[in-house]
Amino acid sequence: xxxxxxxxxxxxxxxxxxxxRMDGRLRTHLNSCVHCGLCDESCHYYLRYRDARYxxxxxxxxxxxIYRRYHTVLGRLLPRWVGAADLNDETVKxxxxxxxxxxSMCGRCALHCSVGVDIPFLVQTARSMLVELGMxxxxxxxxxxxAIRTGNNMAIPREEFVDTLQWLEEDLRMEVGDETASIPRxxxxxxxxxxxxxxxxxxxxxxxxxxxxxxxxxxxxxTISTRCYDxxxxxxxxxxxxxxxxxxxxxxxxxxxxRADTLVLAECGHxxxxxxxxxxxxxxxxxxxxxxxxxELVAEFIRSGRITLDPAKNTKRVTLHDPCxxxxxxxxxxxxxxxxxxxxxxxxxxxxNRVNNYCCGGGGGQLSMGEYRDRRVETGQIKAExxxxxxxxxxxxxxHNCIDQLMELNRVYDLGVEIKTVCEVVADALVLK
Amino acid sequence: xxxPHWILLACFGxxxxxxxxxxxxxxxxxxxxDPSKPRGSSWAGVVYSFTGAMSxxxxxxxxxxxxxxxxxxxxxxxxxxxxxxxxxxxxxxRAPFIWTKISAWVLGATALCGAALLVKRIVKADLRDLSxxxxxxxxxxxxxFQVMTAAALVEPGFTGALFICAGALFLYIPLGKLRHxxxxxxxxxxxxxxxxxxxxxxxxxxxQWEV
Numbered sequence: 001x002x003x004x005x006x007x008x009x010x011x012x013x014x015x016x017x018x019x020x021r022m023d024g025r026l027r028t029h030l031n032s033c034v035h036c037g038l039c040d041e042s043c044h045y046y047l048r049y050r051d052a053r054y055x056x057x058x059x060x061x062x063x064x065x066i067y068r069r070y071h072t073v074l075g076r077l078l079p080r081w082v083g084a085a086d087l088n089d090e091t092v093k094x095x096x097x098x099x100x101x102x103x104s105m106c107g108r109c110a111l112h113c114s115v116g117v118d119i120p121f122l123v124q125t126a127r128s129m130l131v132e133l134g135m136x137x138x139x140x141x142x143x144x145x146x147a148i149r150t151g152n153n154m155a156i157p158r159e160e161f162v163d164t165l166q167w168l169e170e171d172l173r174m175e176v177g178d179e180t181a182s183i184p185r186x187x188x189x190x191x192x193x194x195x196x197x198x199x200x201x202x203x204x205x206x207x208x209x210x211x212x213x214x215x216x217x218x219x220x221x222x223t224i225s226t227r228c229y230d231x232x233x234x235x236x237x238x239x240x241x242x243x244x245x246x247x248x249x250x251x252x253x254x255x256x257x258x259r260a261d262t263l264v265l266a267e268c269g270h271x272x273x274x275x276x277x278x279x280x281x282x283x284x285x286x287x288x289x290x291x292x293x294x295x296e297l298v299a300e301f302i303r304s305g306r307i308t309l310d311p312a313k314n315t316k317r318v319t320l321h322d323p324c325x326x327x328x329x330x331x332x333x334x335x336x337x338x339x340x341x342x343x344x345x346x347x348x349x350x351x352x353n354r355v356n357n358y359c360c361g362g363g364g365g366q367l368s369m370g371e372y373r374d375r376r377v378e379t380g381q382i383k384a385e386x387x388x389x390x391x392x393x394x395x396x397x398x399x400h401n402c403i404d405q406l407m408e409l410n411r412v413y414d415l416g417v418e419i420k421t422v423c424e425v426v427a428d429a430l431v432l433k
Numbered sequence: 434x435x436x437p438h439w440i441l442l443a444c445f446g447x448x449x450x451x452x453x454x455x456x457x458x459x460x461x462x463x464x465x466x467d468p469s470k471p472r473g474s475s476w477a478g479v480v481y482s483f484t485g486a487m488s489x490x491x492x493x494x495x496x497x498x499x500x501x502x503x504x505x506x507x508x509x510x511x512x513x514x515x516x517x518x519x520x521x522x523x524x525x526x527r528a529p530f531i532w533t534k535i536s537a538w539v540l541g542a543t544a545l546c547g548a549a550l551l552v553k554r555i556v557k558a559d560l561r562d563l564s565x566x567x568x569x570x571x572x573x574x575x576x577x578f579q580v581m582t583a584a585a586l587v588e589p590g591f592t593g594a595l596f597i598c599a600g601a602l603f604l605y606i607p608l609g610k611l612r613h614x615x616x617x618x619x620x621x622x623x624x625x626x627x628x629x630x631x632x633x634x635x636x637x638x639x640x641q642w643e644v
Contacts, residue, residue: 024463025623032613032620035563038494038501052562061563074567074608082609083565112494114505115617116482116624277469277631286468303641331472331632334642341644355633356493 005086014132015070015087021125022071029122030067032115033060039119042112044358044382045102045375054102056109056119062095063126096135099126101372104364104379105237106324111355127239136238143234143368144243151250152230154198162226164201165208172212176432183212184223186258192222193260194294195231195251195275197268197400204400207267210427214298217430218306222264228254231271236278237365248279255289262290264297267421269323269399270363273330293326295398298426299335302342309429314344316418318425319392321350321383321406322357323399336398336422343429344394350386358382360397362405377412380405384413398422437596441523444600451607452615459619473636478629482621486634501553504546511543512575515582519599522585522592533586540583547576567609575611578602 007015035057040046045054052058061083068075068084075084085091105120113119130136136144147153152161162185169183184190194215200207215222228250235243255263265272272293280286301307318340326332333354340347350357361380366372383406387395395406395417406419434442489495495502518536527533551572554560578598585595606612613620628634 022462023465024459024461024619025465028459028616028619028623031616034610034613035560035565035568036501036505037557037560037563038498040494040559041497042494052559055559055563057563072608081565081570082567110624111486111628112492114492114494114502115613116486116620118624118627280468280470281466284466284468286470291470299642328633329631331628331636333633338642338644352493 005088007087010133011087011092014129015066017132018066018125018129019071021128025118026121026125029118030064032117033057033064033113034115035061036114038114039109039112042109044104044106044108044361044379047382048379053098056103056113059098059103059109060117060119060122062091062098063122063129066091066129092130092133092135095126096130096137099123099130100137100140100365100369101375104324104359104361104366106359106363107328108324108356108359111328124236124239127237128241129239131238131240136240137369137371139368139370140234140238140365143365144238144240147230147232147234147247148243151228152198153232153234154202156198156201158226161201161229164205165224165226168205168209168212171209172216175209176213176216178216181212181216183208185226187223188257189259190221190223191261192220192264192297193255193258193262194222194224194229194264195266195271196224196229197232197266197271198230199400199404200266204403204421207400207421207424210421210424211266211294213427213430214301214307214423217308217432218301220306223258223260225254225258231266231268231275233271233274233279234365234368236270236274237368241282244274244278245282248275248282251275252279252283252287255287260289262292263287265291265293267294267398267400267423269325269327269329269402272332273325277330293330293332293398295326295332295336295339295422298423299338302339302426307426308431308433309342309426310431311343311345311429313429314394314425315346316344316393317346317348317391318344318394318396319348319350319387319390320353320422321360321387321395321397321399321402322354323397323402324357324359324363326398327357328355332398336396339422339426340396343426348390348392350390358386360402360405360409362401367401367404376405377408380409381413384409384415387415387417388413392417394418394420394425396420396422396425435593437593437600438523441596441600441603444603448603448606455607455612455615459616467630469630471630471632473629473632473634475626475629477635478627478633479622479625479635481629481635482625486625501550504549507543508547508550508575511540511547511579514543515540515579518582518586519595522582522595537583537586540579540586544576544579544583547572547579551576571605571609571611574602574605 039056065085074082107120109119143153146155173181233247276291360383366376581595581598584591
């Protein structure tokens with residue numbers, strides 16, 4: 001009979017959180033993996049390294065072995081027989097390495113699991129336990145902390161952000177030749193409140209310009225909040241439920257404060273998923289406003305004729321990278337294709353694509369975890385080869401985290417492509433009347 | 434009724450009780466509060482989860498591991514076939530000899546498929562890393578059950594041994610990894626609901642977004 005080890009206070013808290021989350025869904029997925037291993041090649045980590053550690057079933061195992069130890073009869077009596085394990089320093093260390101350093105929570109494995117285990121859901125639950133144990137990798141934790149402390153994950157001071165918007169507004173006026181063109185800030189009662197990934201004002205202001213130009217062309221009634229505009233929610237990646245709730249609540253309150261009709265989520269895969277799909281559960285209520293992604297909005301602008309595009313303005317071959325959280329985790333699958341096919345003359349798909357697309361390697365908070373930088377870039381080789389095979393000169397993707405990763409892959413694997421957001425490609429094709 | 438009959442009945446009763454307990458545990462908190470606005474249909478996702486999503490055409494893991502997928506399919510088919518015969522034998526319902534003989538051959542073949550999966554688990558390093566004694570034992574127990582059913586069909590003298598073997602299986606299902614059999618329908622329902630609500634599964638593609 002296996003006696004349970006003495007637990008530290010943190011370990012007790014982690015197990016208490018685990019028990020607290022034990023609803024029907026979690027219990028079901030914890031009991032369903034049969035260790036068949038057929039999920040192996042659905043994971044880009046395993047494809048790259050051919051190491052059993054990265055088989056999705058082993059990621060599930062990080063949590064299920066703890067579950068069996070503390071929640072099943074045989075796990076309590078004969079732990080070795082059923083592969084149950086104590087929560088101790090050794091198992092926690094391995095858990096950190098596998099669920100943070102060896103998984104981007106892309107969800108491709110869940111789609112192809114022979115039983116149907118929701119593997120990223122279990123990985124996220126394991127990450128939540130690691131929050132209780134204070135074992136979140138430093139880079140990821142500091143990103144969450146920055147968002148909580150300053151209102152955006154890059155800790156951009158409000159004055160700096162306002163300055164950036166002001167000069168982008170001047171640029172917009174020059175570009176469209178209209179002195180009334182604007183990037184409205186903190187305006188109340190607008191139809192749309194637009195969010196941004198803080199990487200945009202910090203590193204990619206042209207993507208804000210692109211979207212401002214599209215809004216101008218569509219004669220949209222919109223605004224940006226200078227207090228609360230961050231579409232990202234890295235607490236979703238770290239598994240920190242409290243921080244995730246707080247970030248969602250702030251955005252919810254800002255939409256209410258500005259009395260906007262629709263919250264439009266910028267090109268950010270995990271942000272779109274976190275706010276649209278996970279957020280209402282975190283704050284325990286349905287949103288009293290509409291939520292949509294900018295990709296859906298722009299596709300609707302094109303379909304309804306609110307903007308006109310000339311694909312001849314984009315003649316280079318364009319391919320599309322599907323962000324996991326937007327596509328597999330959010331169901332936004334065709335709209336970005338619709339937009340790109342109207343905005344360029346030569347669009348090609350990657351293989352595989354849509355819900356079967358491979359993660360670029362930057363998801364799951366990997367971009368903020370310097371500890372696993374080498375793995376992130378090496379697993380990105382799968383994506384790099386996908387891109388190379390298309391012969392494309394431009395890779396478009398509606399996600400700023402993916403953009404960052406693809407830029408690094410472009411450099412490391414010498415792909416010789418331009419990386420753009422979908423809205424940037426659309427803005428390049430705009431016909432201003 | 435013989436002693437093996439009573440043993441089987443008692444073990445089956447324990448299995449039903451444990452299964453009901455598991456179902457009650459799930460039912461007690463089956464619904465996770467999720468007020469997000471749906472983009473697709475949960476119901477359509479659940480239907481797809483049990484149909485198209487299971488097809489090798491859509492399931493890459495099945496396509497990439499076709500021999501294993503087929504072995505697994507046949508092995509699991511054999512489980513249900515053996516259970517059907519177990520019920521018949523319990524009530525002493527005998528079919529014509531030719532049918533029992535064919536059934537025994539079929540069960541021999543399905544057991545061989547299961548044994549092949551067991552060998553694969555032993556031989557392949559990646560699978561060994563993933564496995565614990567429960568994985569090997571569970572596989573062996575189910576193979577044994579199919580073999581015993583086949584034997585009882587050919588030689589009625591084995592019927593008592595089959596009942597005891599089946600009883601052991603019933604007792605073990607809720608305890609070890611075989612309990613996935615109880616959880617499986619809910620796993621597919623939860624996954625289907627998740628992808629269905631978000632419009633990933635079960636939604637018609639294209640439509641207004643055709644170019």
